[in-house]
């Protein structure tokens with residue numbers, strides 16, 4: 001593959017990236033992210049049989065973190081037993097939105113109120 005077509009392919013992939021900062025938290029994107037990055041260690045879907053570690057299922061995470069802010073804060077901070085995944089703010093928002101669809105108290109499909117959002121607006125990088 002020539003450098004040119006490689007570059008072309010890279011740009012195409014970048015354009016198809018699910019992390020689109022133009023939109024507020026999106027649970028469907030969050031689910032894709034969870035399947036890609038979290039599924040190895042966590043049970044991220046109700047129909048997933050098992051994961052490789054003793055990490056809590058996302059269902060139980062949703063039960064524990066009923067507050068968007070707390071879960072967002074957790075994912076923003078480094079955590080010893082999880083790899084640093086370098087999640088962007090909008091990716092975290094999507095993951096949080098998805099995880100909340102799994103919880104018992106799940107009701108609000110709307111984006112979190114302004115005060116619960118991370119302070120910075122995501123930049124397209």
Ligand code: HEC
Nearest residue numbers: 034037038040041053054055056061074081082083085095
């Ligand atoms: C390499 C394995 C691994 C990956 C990948 C991973 N986690 Fe975890 N995660 C863990 C383990 C292990 C725990 C439990 C740690 C503990 O109980 O001390 C955990 C705990 C958590 C918790 C619960 C913390 C709590 O307070 O109960 C959340 C939320 C979480 N992970 C979210 C995620 C998300 C979102 C992703 C994907 C972006 C992810 N994790 C990817 C291993 C992983």
